[in-house]
Amino acid sequence: MVKHNRPRVKRGADEVSVNVIANVVALIFALVCFFPMLRVLSQAISGDAYVMSGQIVLFPKGITLKHLEYVFSSASFMSGMYLSIVSTVVYTVLALVLTVLLAYPLSRSYLKGRKQLNFFVVFTMLFNGGIIPTYLVVRMLGLTNTFMALIIPQVISAYNTIVLITAFRAIPKDFEEAAKVDGAGNFRILFQIMLPMAKPTVMVLLLWYAVFRWNSWFDAMMYITDTQLRILPLIIRNIINQGNSALTNMVRTNPSPTVAVQSASVLIAVLPILILYPFLQKYFVKGVMIGGVKG
Numbered sequence: 001m002v003k004h005n006r007p008r009v010k011r012g013a014d015e016v017s018v019n020v021i022a023n024v025v026a027l028i029f030a031l032v033c034f035f036p037m038l039r040v041l042s043q044a045i046s047g048d049a050y051v052m053s054g055q056i057v058l059f060p061k062g063i064t065l066k067h068l069e070y071v072f073s074s075a076s077f078m079s080g081m082y083l084s085i086v087s088t089v090v091y092t093v094l095a096l097v098l099t100v101l102l103a104y105p106l107s108r109s110y111l112k113g114r115k116q117l118n119f120f121v122v123f124t125m126l127f128n129g130g131i132i133p134t135y136l137v138v139r140m141l142g143l144t145n146t147f148m149a150l151i152i153p154q155v156i157s158a159y160n161t162i163v164l165i166t167a168f169r170a171i172p173k174d175f176e177e178a179a180k181v182d183g184a185g186n187f188r189i190l191f192q193i194m195l196p197m198a199k200p201t202v203m204v205l206l207l208w209y210a211v212f213r214w215n216s217w218f219d220a221m222m223y224i225t226d227t228q229l230r231i232l233p234l235i236i237r238n239i240i241n242q243g244n245s246a247l248t249n250m251v252r253t254n255p256s257p258t259v260a261v262q263s264a265s266v267l268i269a270v271l272p273i274l275i276l277y278p279f280l281q282k283y284f285v286k287g288v289m290i291g292g293v294k295g
Helices: 013-044 048-052 066-072 075-106 114-126 131-140 158-169 173-181 186-197 199-215 218-223 232-246 258-280
Strands: none
Touching: 013 258, 048 258, 066 075, 066 258, 075 114, 075 158, 075 186, 075 199, 075 232, 075 258, 114 158, 131 218, 158 199, 173 186, 186 199, 199 232, 199 258, 218 232, 232 258
């Protein structure tokens, strides 16, 4: 088998310099993000004496899982985590479905009134009713102190809709026209052609919606006063503000230092997103359309 040696393209000094600078800047940003996480992890798994004396800077000392067990033993914390998981799944699925159903028709040039509808979508990005009018609307709808208060008020994002509209427009019209010739309807075109070809964008939006709902606490603070409906970010906020006293229904034997409890709580809250991200990471760099138009 004959091997063909491809000629190497010699890069100029300017290109090499730009690559070096870009890599150095990316490394600095990575370290800036990594070191706080390492410190939180170290405080969460270090011994009480080291945490209370402030000896933990980056690396753990006297490794123990006591603080994580202390947080997991809280009934309110586990209830908040369960509610956060359920609300994130429901919110993400519903938000993604609504975004797809809104973005696809707005991406079609033959839709009557498309420009006016697009204007209304963009308008909501620039202006909104404000916190108090939004709260009044939610209260008038009877959503306060209900699970749906975590879902309905922010169930769709105008920015995400525009991103998906752009992705649908980038798909060649030949695919849609060929499907219509074969007798396919709009829903079949959407679910069998458009969505598979826009899969990288859809998966990115899935992650954005999931991260938004998982980390959001302000809406829960506004709309929910029932302690049984408190989600994990709101509980963690209370832990950071109030210390160990926020972990109600806790067995108080051998309590952990407040700083260690806060770090353990934050670490546990971050883990689900860290677990989800590697499965979706490839879609952030995958922008090449798969397949082609056969003539």
